[in-house]
Amino acid sequence: MNSVPQNKKILFVDDEESILDIAREYFLQKGYEVRTAHNGLEALQILKGEKVDCCFTDINMPEMDGLELAENIRIHDNTIPVVVMTGYPSLDNTIQTLKNGVVDFLIKPVNLNQMELCVRRVLRERHLFIDNVLLRKEVESKARLEQLNQELLFKVDELNILNRIMGDFTAISTSSDVFQRVVDLAIEIIHADQSSFYVINDAVKKPFRVTQAKAGSVDAESDLDHNAIEPKAPHSSTDPHPDLCQGQLNQLLLEIVSDELPLLVTENAGTQKLSQETRSFMGVPLKIRDKIFGVLTAAITRSAKRFSEKDLYYLSFMTQTAAQAIENLALYENIYENLFATLYGFVKALEARDPYTQQHSTRVTNIALAIGKQMLFSPEDLDVLNVAGRLHDIGKIGIRDDILLKPGRLTKEEYEKIKEHPSMGAEIVGQLGLWDKEREIIRSHHERFDGTGYPNGLGGQDIPLLARVMSVADAYDAMASDRAYRQRMKSERILNILEEGAGTQFDPEIVEVFLALHHKGSIGIDLP
Numbered sequence: 022m023n024s025v026p027q028n029k030k031i032l033f034v035d036d037e038e039s040i041l042d043i044a045r046e047y048f049l050q051k052g053y054e055v056r057t058a059h060n061g062l063e064a065l066q067i068l069k070g071e072k073v074d075c076c077f078t079d080i081n082m083p084e085m086d087g088l089e090l091a092e093n094i095r096i097h098d099n100t101i102p103v104v105v106m107t108g109y110p111s112l113d114n115t116i117q118t119l120k121n122g123v124v125d126f127l128i129k130p131v132n133l134n135q136m137e138l139c140v141r142r143v144l145r146e147r148h149l150f151i152d153n154v155l156l157r158k159e160v161e162s163k164a165r166l167e168q169l170n171q172e173l174l175f176k177v178d179e180l181n182i183l184n185r186i187m188g189d190f191t192a193i194s195t196s197s198d199v200f201q202r203v204v205d206l207a208i209e210i211i212h213a214d215q216s217s218f219y220v221i222n223d224a225v226k227k228p229f230r231v232t233q234a235k236a237g238s239v240d241a242e243s244d245l246d247h248n249a250i251e252p253k254a255p256h257s258s259t260d261p262h263p264d265l266c267q268g269q270l271n272q273l274l275l276e277i278v279s280d281e282l283p284l285l286v287t288e289n290a291g292t293q294k295l296s297q298e299t300r301s302f303m304g305v306p307l308k309i310r311d312k313i314f315g316v317l318t319a320a321i322t323r324s325a326k327r328f329s330e331k332d333l334y335y336l337s338f339m340t341q342t343a344a345q346a347i348e349n350l351a352l353y354e355n356i357y358e359n360l361f362a363t364l365y366g367f368v369k370a371l372e373a374r375d376p377y378t379q380q381h382s383t384r385v386t387n388i389a390l391a392i393g394k395q396m397l398f399s400p401e402d403l404d405v406l407n408v409a410g411r412l413h414d415i416g417k418i419g420i421r422d423d424i425l426l427k428p429g430r431l432t433k434e435e436y437e438k439i440k441e442h443p444s445m446g447a448e449i450v451g452q453l454g455l456w457d458k459e460r461e462i463i464r465s466h467h468e469r470f471d472g473t474g475y476p477n478g479l480g481g482q483d484i485p486l487l488a489r490v491m492s493v494a495d496a497y498d499a500m501a502s503d504r505a506y507r508q509r510m511k512s513e514r515i516l517n518i519l520e521e522g523a524g525t526q527f528d529p530e531i532v533e534v535f536l537a538l539h540h541k542g543s544i545g546i547d548l549p
């Protein structure tokens with residue numbers, strides 16, 4: 022015979038006191054603990070206060086019947102087996118009790134012996150059931166724990182990366198460095214093979230790459246090196262990245278700008294405007310003061326990696342942080358130098374594309390400054406002249422290479438394009454919200470004294486004085502340097518042209534100052 026389960030507690034629920042008495046007497050003798058209740062509510066009270074191992078209940082009782090009690094027990098603790106004792110088992114009752122998680126039936130009048138067998142069976146089953154539930158719970162919680170741990174690791178990882186990006190940008194003190202840093206980070210953090218930053222906006226309609234980094238190169242290549250005194254060799258002919266078919270890519274960049282949305286091409290299926298070598302690609306627009314300034318791109322050309330949404334998230338975060346860094350830099354006093362460095366970097370990159378214009382801006386600036394000093398300009402005006410001189414041709418970054426670098430004569434249409442550069446330059450500088458005076462000089466450096474110049478046909482005193490100075494300096498240097506389409510002119514010829522242009526192309530007073538300086542040997546001795 023099976024031994025009596027020790028310390029097992031049975032709850033009997035019946036509105037007939039005599040049945041409770043008999044059950045209590047019998048099971049206490051058998052070594053069980055016994056609790057009794059007269060209806061469902063009383064039973065639930067007991068269950069709230071103590072643990073029971075098994076429950077026998079009548080169906081028809083006041084306050085709360087047995088079926089409702091069974092349902093409540095299931096909700097309270099679904100490991101407690103409930104056995105129903107009923108005098109009138111109907112089909113409805115049977116179905117309902119099964120639904121409520123009742124494990125067995127006993128038909129009244131209940132035989133005590135039968136009851137005890139039932140108790141032993143349900144307790145055994147309960148034991149197995151609990152083991153099972155516990156086991157399952159343990160497995161589940163382990164899996165959940167692992168998942169949480171994984172998620173936590175990802176979060177920590179992500180946080181580290183985001184912090185790293187933020188930290189990297191706060192350490193930067195010039196905006197030109199921001200562009201270099203952002204492409205370096207794209208290589209390092211999202212493991213791109215190539216990353217570039219293109220300036221492209223309302224003013225610069227053709228994407229102009231200002232900086233690029235490639236995986237595996239110790240010092241990422243930079244087109245933007247404002248500290249370099251010597252301009253770099255032109256790389257129009259030695260472009261190290263012919264793999265991106267530029268025309269198509271440009272179109273894609275323009276689409277990113279007009280959509281104002283990041284682009285993710287996980288797998289280049291050949292339908293995108295990407296070169297075959299580009300396996301995976303991302304482009305994110307960079308906005309400064311809510312206006313698009315350029316596009317940061319990342320490409321996979323060699324590795325087996327493919328960009329994911331997460332990579333796009335990181336690239337977007339980098340772009341935003343870079344923009345924020347530029348805007349923050351703008352809040353400090355050195356913004357002037359910072360942005361100037363950035364823009365001047367563009368000019369250097371531009372001049373580097375055309376061997377004939379290398380250092381043109383520097384020379385023009387020096388000549389303009391010499392004239393300005395001779396004319397006793399204020400230190401502020403000389404400063405303006407210095408910045409405007411270096412940036413006067415910045416608008417040319419919006420002009421296609423085949424026009425800009427054309428060796429032969431320009432067609433009328435091409436010339437019209439070239440004539441857009443003063444306005445474009447003014448827009449680029451203006452977009453940053455600084456240098457109103459410089460901006461006007463940049464815009465007006467091709468105006469003529471007789472009012473037949475461009476872009477606005479201003480004449481005489483309507484042309485800002487500093488722009489009139491710039492015009493003479495610019496013309497002189499252009500004639501004194503070799504160009505793609507002609508050799509530099511002889512000094513005598515240049516001076517003649519300037520003299521003849523006095524009053525038509527140039528302000529006669531400024532030409533006079535220039536000629537005097539030239540005569541003294543202060544200008545143009547060893548030019549170019």
Ligand SMILES: [Fe+2]
Nearest residue numbers: 413414466467
């Ligand atoms: Fe110009």
